Amino acid sequence: MSDGIKMNGRTRSKRFWIILVSVIIGVPVFVILVLLMVILIKAAVISTPQCNIGILNNANTAGVADDNILARAERLAGALRIETVSYDANNQNKSEFVVLRNYLETSFPLIHASDFVERHIVNDYSLLYKVSGSEPGKLPYLLTSHMDVVPAPPANWKYPPFGGNIVDGEIWGRGAIDDKGGVMAIMEALEYWLSQGARPKRTFYIGFGHDEEIGGHRGAFHIAIKLKSLGVNKLDFVMDEGLFITDKILPGVSKRAALIGVSEKGYLDLKLEVTGKLQHASYPPNESPIGILGRAVGKIEQRKQPVYFGTGPEADTFHYVASSTDYGIRIFYANMWIFGSLMASFMVKDPLQSTVVRTSTGLTMFNSGIKDNIIPEVATALVNHRVHPGQTIEQVIQEDRISISDGKVKISVESRIDPHPVSPFGPDALVFQTISTSVYQTYDNIVVAPCVFIAATDTVHYLEFSNKVYRFFPTKVTPDDVSRYHGDNERIAIEDYKLMVDFYFRFMQNSDLVFDLAPDDEQPVLTRSQNEDEL
Numbered sequence: 001m002s003d004g005i006k007m008n009g010r011t012r013s014k015r016f017w018i019i020l021v022s023v024i025i026g027v028p029v030f031v032i033l034v035l036l037m038v039i040l041i042k043a044a045v046i047s048t049p050q051c052n053i054g055i056l057n058n059a060n061t062a063g064v065a066d067d068n069i070l071a072r073a074e075r076l077a078g079a080l081r082i083e084t085v086s087y088d089a090n091n092q093n094k095s096e097f098v099v100l101r102n103y104l105e106t107s108f109p110l111i112h113a114s115d116f117v118e119r120h121i122v123n124d125y126s127l128l129y130k131v132s133g134s135e136p137g138k139l140p141y142l143l144t145s146h147m148d149v150v151p152a153p154p155a156n157w158k159y160p161p162f163g164g165n166i167v168d169g170e171i172w173g174r175g176a177i178d179d180k181g182g183v184m185a186i187m188e189a190l191e192y193w194l195s196q197g198a199r200p201k202r203t204f205y206i207g208f209g210h211d212e213e214i215g216g217h218r219g220a221f222h223i224a225i226k227l228k229s230l231g232v233n234k235l236d237f238v239m240d241e242g243l244f245i246t247d248k249i250l251p252g253v254s255k256r257a258a259l260i261g262v263s264e265k266g267y268l269d270l271k272l273e274v275t276g277k278l279q280h281a282s283y284p285p286n287e288s289p290i291g292i293l294g295r296a297v298g299k300i301e302q303r304k305q306p307v308y309f310g311t312g313p314e315a316d317t318f319h320y321v322a323s324s325t326d327y328g329i330r331i332f333y334a335n336m337w338i339f340g341s342l343m344a345s346f347m348v349k350d351p352l353q354s355t356v357v358r359t360s361t362g363l364t365m366f367n368s369g370i371k372d373n374i375i376p377e378v379a380t381a382l383v384n385h386r387v388h389p390g391q392t393i394e395q396v397i398q399e400d401r402i403s404i405s406d407g408k409v410k411i412s413v414e415s416r417i418d419p420h421p422v423s424p425f426g427p428d429a430l431v432f433q434t435i436s437t438s439v440y441q442t443y444d445n446i447v448v449a450p451c452v453f454i455a456a457t458d459t460v461h462y463l464e465f466s467n468k469v470y471r472f473f474p475t476k477v478t479p480d481d482v483s484r485y486h487g488d489n490e491r492i493a494i495e496d497y498k499l500m501v502d503f504y505f506r507f508m509q510n511s512d513l514v515f516d517l518a519p520d521d522e523q524p525v526l527t528r529s530q531n532e533d534e535l
């Protein structure tokens with residue numbers, strides 16, 4: 001007891017204190033060391049999940065021959081000269097869709113003359129092609145793109161938006177990447193396949209809507225109805241425009257990354273409305289509808305929606321690309337479980353990356369006022385949210401209410417689409433791997449990853465046909481190109497366009513290659529008379 005310490009009436013030995021201090025310091029240090037080791041090991045061993053489907057791993061599918069690149073570029077340029085513009089819901093250049101339809105007919109003679117390809121004209125302007133495979137029994141699939149384009153005010157274009165110019169190896173024009181490039185590349189791939197004397201084993205459909213840019217209600221919506229009238233109630237999968245091959249967009253990723261849209265953010269238009277009293281501007285109220293509404297929209301733009309990073313497939317995006325980064329960055333990408341919040345806090349600073357992290361808030365319309373000396377009675381604004389798959393539309397509205405915190409602002413829903421379900425991806429996901437394999441066969445120095453598509457596509461009209469819906473536009477898009485979507489100087493390099501055609505050609509062949517693994521078709525077999533339509 002001589003070396004004991006008396007404390008609170010109790011005696012502790014020196015050894016006890018040494019042990020206690022060691023435990024207090026040692027345990028956290030030990031935990032930190034273990035954590036550090038786990039973090040470093042995870043970063044060292046992480047790899048892109050590989051394809052488990054043997055037949056795809058051994059696939060050696062050919063691309064299109066190179067000798068027709070310029071003719072293909074010319075054909076795309078010709079399509080870009082046709083002004084299939086969707087201005088708004090009730091204003092489209094309708095006659096131009098007929099010009100484009102005829103142009104497709106003359107540009108792709110083998111498709112239009114084939115015994116096993118039927119073309120249906122849907123709701124006057126959209127197109128649905130049925131390519132009947134030689135072997136029945138498997139669910140068909142749908143490849144889709146859209147023929148309409150957004151308006152293109154020419155002031156800042158280097159070459160006219162509907163000029164279809166080919167300059168310095170690039171094909172210029174509205175629609176080059178959104179989405180006539182997709183329409184023409186799919187047709188080129190099929191035409192080339194037919195020119196080889198081939199007939200696919202598997203039946204598939206090609207759908208070209210004529211109003212995607214204004215919601216697809218007259219195009220894709222009616223293509224879906226047409227499919228049903230043809231007896232197609234289920235599709236194996238749908239592939240539409242969407243994400244692309246990013247080049248220098250994902251921070252720290254040394255390779256190009258082909259991002260496959262396995263889900264799509266929801267769509268929510270909210271109308272905010274403030275009503276007051278119409279009165280003379282010389283004796284204004286303390287708060288006018290415009291002032292109240294201005295403050296409200298300012299608040300929701302500033303506070304923003306909460307971060308939902310890690311609750312959707314965007315976390316997997318980083319898992320897939322992690323092994324294509326330097327070790328320093330890989331430490332973060334491979335350890336989202338611990339660095340997710342930190343990464344999100346960096347990502348929200350970049351407007352593009354921010355879109356995958358949270359529900360976006362776009363203030364798109366603000367209307368009020370009738371005369372310069374009248375305080376208006378009503379002010380309205382439209383807020384366009386793209387809803388993160390981890391959040392519900394009700395939660396988004398609730399967050400806006402909290403941001404605004406003003407009972408004078410009435411909120412109503414103008415239109416809403418829930419975030420799309422997540423389609424299968426991973427080593428055993430047959431369709432995801434068929435897309436991936438086609439990418440790897442076509443592009444060098446590339447990594448394929450799942451991602452959430454941040455905008456809207458026609459796929460909303462096809463969701464009921466399949467739980468395998470993918471959004472991928474198979475060409476390279478740099479940060480500069482991103483601003484050309486719906487912006488000025490839209491264009492695609494001839495070499496990139498050629499690779500797009502290669503991709504679709506391989507994708508069609510690979511979809512045939514996995515014929516035996518594809519799900520069985522349980523749909524009723526139609527008689528010829530049920531199936532007849534104009535060719």
Ligand SMILES: CCCCCCCC/C=C\CCCCCCCC(=O)N[C@@H](Cc1ccccc1)C(=O)O
Nearest residue numbers: 212213214215249352353356454455456457482485
């Ligand atoms: C860390 C990960 C980074 C991921 C980067 C992702 C970069 C994505 C960048 C750009 C995306 C371009 C979007 C192209 C959108 C084309 C589709 C489109 O415009 N759709 C319209 C459809 C629509 C919907 C409702 C009414 C009218 C039209 C849209 O979404 O507004």
Ligand SMILES: [Zn+2]
Nearest residue numbers: 178179212241
């Ligand atoms: Zn588009």
Ligand SMILES: [Zn+2]
Nearest residue numbers: 150178213486
């Ligand atoms: Zn678009």
